[in-house]
Amino acid sequence: MSVTFGIEEEFVLLDRTRLEPVDLGPVAVGELSRDRRDVAEAVVHEFFASQLEYASPVLTGFADAWDAVSGFRRRLAAWADAAGVIAAGTGTPFRAPAHSALTRDERYTRIAHDIGGLAAEHQINGMHVHVGIPDRDVGVRISNGLRPWLPVLVALSANSPFWQGADTGFASWRTIHSRRWTTYGIPPLFRDVADYDHAVASLRGLGATSDPGTINWNIRLSRRLPTVEVRVCDAQLDPASTVALALLVRGLASAAAADAPILFDATPWDAALWHAARHGLGAGLLHPLSGLPSTASAVLHDLHARVRPHLADDAEREAVERFLSSAAAPGAGASRQRAALRRGRAALGELYRTRLVGDEPTSRAGGGALRGLSTPSGMTSPVRIVAAGHGGDAA
Numbered sequence: 584m585s586v587t588f589g590i591e592e593e594f595v596l597l598d599r600t601r602l603e604p605v606d607l608g609p610v611a612v613g614e615l616s617r618d619r620r621d622v623a624e625a626v627v628h629e630f631f632a633s634q635l636e637y638a639s640p641v642l643t644g645f646a647d648a649w650d651a652v653s654g655f656r657r658r659l660a661a662w663a664d665a666a667g668v669i670a671a672g673t674g675t676p677f678r679a680p681a682h683s684a685l686t687r688d689e690r691y692t693r694i695a696h697d698i699g700g701l702a703a704e705h706q707i708n709g710m711h712v713h714v715g716i717p718d719r720d721v722g723v724r725i726s727n728g729l730r731p732w733l734p735v736l737v738a739l740s741a742n743s744p745f746w747q748g749a750d751t752g753f754a755s756w757r758t759i760h761s762r763r764w765t766t767y768g769i770p771p772l773f774r775d776v777a778d779y780d781h782a783v784a785s786l787r788g789l790g791a792t793s794d795p796g797t798i799n800w801n802i803r804l805s806r807r808l809p810t811v812e813v814r815v816c817d818a819q820l821d822p823a824s825t826v827a828l829a830l831l832v833r834g835l836a837s838a839a840a841a842d843a844p845i846l847f848d849a850t851p852w853d854a855a856l857w858h859a860a861r862h863g864l865g866a867g868l869l870h871p872l873s874g875l876p877s878t879a880s881a882v883l884h885d886l887h888a889r890v891r892p893h894l895a896d897d898a899e900r901e902a903v904e905r906f907l908s909s910a911a912a913p914g915a916g917a918s919r920q921r922a923a924l925r926r927g928r929a930a931l932g933e934l935y936r937t938r939l940v941g942d943e944p945t946s947r948a949g950g951g952a953l954r955g956l957s958t959p960s961g962m963t964s965p966v967r968i969v970a971a972g973h974g975g976d977a978a
Contacts, residue, residue: 587642694797723775732835756860
């Protein structure tokens with residue numbers, strides 16, 4: 584049985600000309616909620632009235648992940664076209680107004696008060712992956728094991744180069760924005776579940792940590808669901824990137840669940856996270872297996888080798904290999920956004936609009952460009968990990 588997972592995607596609604604957020608999120612949520620195909624999926628509000636979030640039902644593999652993600656994106660694209668706006672999968676909007684309307688929600692109002700002057704600039708959109716776990720002990724083991732891979736996931740998902748109409752020089756400006764919260768980035772290394780719970784309890788009331796949902800580590804145990812949530816990725820331009828990243832996260836989690844416990848790690852992974860946000864795949868990475876500087880191609884090779892035993896079928900292998908090949912080109916979202924803007928703001932808007940739905944997946948007999956990558960011997964599949972449900976658990 585495959586490891587279950589769930590996907591959450593945040594989108595921003597933009598004016599077609601200025602590419603500036605427009606506050607139609609509540610309208611979109613209301614209409615798209617009535618139109619949803621599966622009672623287990625959810626379309627919900629986000630922090631700003633210009634945003635919305637989609638939470639998938641429980642997923643078991645590529646086919647249902649593609650159907651869920653692309654199906655919602657098609658409905659969102661149709662709604663946006665009718666409303667005269669662009670729905671964009673981007674980590675930050677091209678331009679953000681000085682004063683944006685918060686979603687009318689008591690919790691969001693409290694968070695905005697707690698973070699003070701940061702609230703107006705919290706114009707960020709992420710893609711989160713829930714991975715099912717049999718118990719919280721396995722969740723802590725996965726959290727510890729995924730820490731070295733978080734910078735790699737940032738580099739692969741980097742899709743937020745612009746802020747206030749200018750190029751930031753960063754591949755993921757959303758990552759830099761998020762570092763200003765009370766908690767963010769690489770979580771601590773935990774001895775066990777009791778250690779994790781002690782850390783969470785100790786944070787309550789510190790800074791803007793008013794409840795467990797405001798703990799903004801890139802990995803955390805869900806407070807409501809039998810899942811571990813990986814929150815490091817930028818929102819993605821296209822559904823194929825979203826699904827491939829989710830499969831990579833599930834594969835890394837499965838590998839970590841089967842590994843021996845990690846007892847100590849002094850490697851500066853948080854600095855590696857900043858480096859990945861700045862350069863994407865363009866300036867090397869710390870290798871997750873050695874902690875030493877490495878080329879991006881070597882890291883992607885070993886990432887592929889690590890997750891491949893945990894990909895269930897040819898469709899999953901094809902989706903991951905196609906994505907990794909595209910990212911290595913480089914074809915990550917930040918690069919595509921920059922290339923579009925060089926042709927003008929209208930071209931960037933068209934990129935957002937057309938890539939929201941993307942292309943239907945196609946089968947390539949014999950595998951993709953990474954077919955020759957080897958898999959280390961001795962890797963085994965993890966214990967079966969099944970969750971009864973996934974969904975929103977965002978700050």
